[in-house]
Amino acid sequence: MSGVVEALRRRLGEEAVLVGPAVERVYECDAYTVEKRPPLCVALPSTTEEVRDVVVLCREHGVPFAARGAGTGLSGGATVAGVVISTRRMNRILEIDAENRFARVQPGVTNLQVSKAAEPHGLFFAPDPSSQHVSTIGGNIAENAGGPHTLKYGVTANHVLEVQVVLPRGEVVRFGSRVPGAPGIDPCALIVGSEGTLGVVTEAVLRLTPKAEWVRTALAFFQTPREAVRAVALMIAEGVVPLALEFMDATFMKVVSDSFGLEFPAAAGAFLLMEFDGTESSTEAELDAATEVCRRCGAIELQVAKDDAERARLWYARKNAVGGLGRIAPSKVTHDGSIPRSKLPDMLERISEIAQRHGVVVANLAHAGDGNLHPCMPFDDRDPDQTARMHRAADEIMRLCVAFGGSITGEHGVGLEKLPFMRLMFSEEDLEFQRRLAAALGADPLCNPGKLVPEVGA
Numbered sequence: 001m002s003g004v005v006e007a008l009r010r011r012l013g014e015e016a017v018l019v020g021p022a023v024e025r026v027y028e029c030d031a032y033t034v035e036k037r038p039p040l041c042v043a044l045p046s047t048t049e050e051v052r053d054v055v056v057l058c059r060e061h062g063v064p065f066a067a068r069g070a071g072t073g074l075s076g077g078a079t080v081a082g083v084v085i086s087t088r089r090m091n092r093i094l095e096i097d098a099e100n101r102f103a104r105v106q107p108g109v110t111n112l113q114v115s116k117a118a119e120p121h122g123l124f125f126a127p128d129p130s131s132q133h134v135s136t137i138g139g140n141i142a143e144n145a146g147g148p149h150t151l152k153y154g155v156t157a158n159h160v161l162e163v164q165v166v167l168p169r170g171e172v173v174r175f176g177s178r179v180p181g182a183p184g185i186d187p188c189a190l191i192v193g194s195e196g197t198l199g200v201v202t203e204a205v206l207r208l209t210p211k212a213e214w215v216r217t218a219l220a221f222f223q224t225p226r227e228a229v230r231a232v233a234l235m236i237a238e239g240v241v242p243l244a245l246e247f248m249d250a251t252f253m254k255v256v257s258d259s260f261g262l263e264f265p266a267a268a269g270a271f272l273l274m275e276f277d278g279t280e281s282s283t284e285a286e287l288d289a290a291t292e293v294c295r296r297c298g299a300i301e302l303q304v305a306k307d308d309a310e311r312a313r314l315w316y317a318r319k320n321a322v323g324g325l326g327r328i329a330p331s332k333v334t335h336d337g338s339i340p341r342s343k344l345p346d347m348l349e350r351i352s353e354i355a356q357r358h359g360v361v362v363a364n365l366a367h368a369g370d371g372n373l374h375p376c377m378p379f380d381d382r383d384p385d386q387t388a389r390m391h392r393a394a395d396e397i398m399r400l401c402v403a404f405g406g407s408i409t410g411e412h413g414v415g416l417e418k419l420p421f422m423r424l425m426f427s428e429e430d431l432e433f434q435r436r437l438a439a440a441l442g443a444d445p446l447c448n449p450g451k452l453v454p455e456v457g458a
């Protein structure tokens with residue numbers, strides 16, 4: 001194994017290959033801290049050619065490898081007991097083409113950097129994971145990241161036009177097209193969401209979206225979670241599709257109130273954070289229609305953000321809410337399941353019953369418009385009994401998502417965490433087809449092993 005470190009140092013230079021106890025500690029997991037695998041080393045390539053050579057050297061030495069962006073993944077996707085290929089040095093925006101509305105970027109660029117670079121042109125990169133100030137485009141592509149505003153504009157897959165990839169055997173290929181209707185099979189669509197198992201993305205061309213002229217942000221407070229998520233399903237069924245439609249329960253409301261100083265009505269047991277955009281008249285009409293649905297579903301109070309500063313404050317609290325769980329316990333698992341919107345009221349009640357039965361805290365927030373629920377579990381990982389109860393509750397919640405006709409993940413990916421649940425959703429034939437498809441693209445047991453699709457008999 002150590003031979004590969006020497007070989008990488010000869011190719012990349014001494015300072016571009018990190019080893020040692022501190023490196024092992026930092027890179028032993030991503031934001032899913034339950035499973036840890038210290039890496040052999042961390043390689044810091046700067047170019048596509050260097051990435052290709054790192055991949056080739058790993059193969060020659062029979063060492064597993066995985067790409068890593070910011071390590072904010074919530075399912076253990078970048079965790080590997082081998083060579084971590086960090087994209088930290090590949091962090092340049094190569095081109096903004098405002099006329100044709102695209103950005104060409106390296107994979108280590110953060111999501112927010114793209115929107116900031118596009119802003120002077122009245123454009124932005126629509127997928128906005130709450131981690132967007134640090135998570136990278138490579139990671140967003142690999143996980144097909146979503147976010148609060150993907151309800152209206154779609155997830156990462158809808159905004160990636162082209163990718164350049166170093167495949168697991170070292171070939172450098174470009175997939176996709178900057179213009180619509182390109183001929184042939186589109187492997188670009190297979191790369192998005194493949195969790196780094198089909199190679200390392202070294203460049204991407206991203207669709208940029210024009211900013212709307214008018215935006216309104218509002219909070220609707222309800223006494224119960226059931227009323228709040230009922231309003232979500234009804235709103236969309238009646239044709240009101242906000243830009244964002246986020247849900248937070250009472251546990252999270254207390255966390256964001258304590259962490260960010262927001263004040264909420266005392267009787268509120270849940271809220272919806274809603275945002276609308278378009279022309280002034282269309283936006284105001286949507287806000288009115290949504291408000292009317294919320295009232296019908298029992299909203300006890302509605303507040304509309306007065307200005308951009310107030311909007312920013314609400315979004316800051318929402319996007320940093322999960323971090324606030326540190327007030328409750330030293331560790332947490334942020335679960336992620338999707339279910340049909342109409343099932344959200346029953347789902348939340350069943351989660352509450354599961355939490356009580358296992359004696360664990362479950363704080364719920366959701367990209368509710370998409371039915372994408374994040375039951376978050378703060379716990380103390382130094383306590384084996386608490387950890388075991390957390391896992392049992394999580395297991396039941398995942399099974400419930402599938403039983404309700406949903407998915408074991410909405411946006412955080414399968415990684416290590418959800419691998420055992422894949423068979424809840426797919427038959428052996430389904431999985432075998434996925435394996436064959438991956439093999440056709442050159443998937444290799446050394447490239448991010450043990451992720452996404454379970455092996456035969458595993």
Ligand SMILES: Cc1cc2nc3c(=O)[nH]c(=O)nc-3n(C[C@H](O)[C@H](O)[C@H](O)COP(=O)(O)OP(=O)(O)OC[C@H]3O[C@@H](n4cnc5c(N)ncnc54)[C@H](O)[C@@H]3O)c2cc1C
Nearest residue numbers: 069070071072073077130131136138139140142146196201
């Ligand atoms: C507080 C917080 C909030 C979050 N909110 C959201 C949210 O709203 N929506 C959402 O979808 N996710 C969210 N996430 C999860 C996470 O931020 C996303 O999955 C993000 O896309 C990961 O990006 P990253 O750069 O951190 O990737 P990493 O964690 O480094 O890697 C994730 C996966 O991508 C692969 N990968 C990384 N770079 C490349 C590359 N260049 N080529 C090929 N594969 C690569 C890795 O191998 C791994 O499998 C959140 C996470 C946190 C901690």
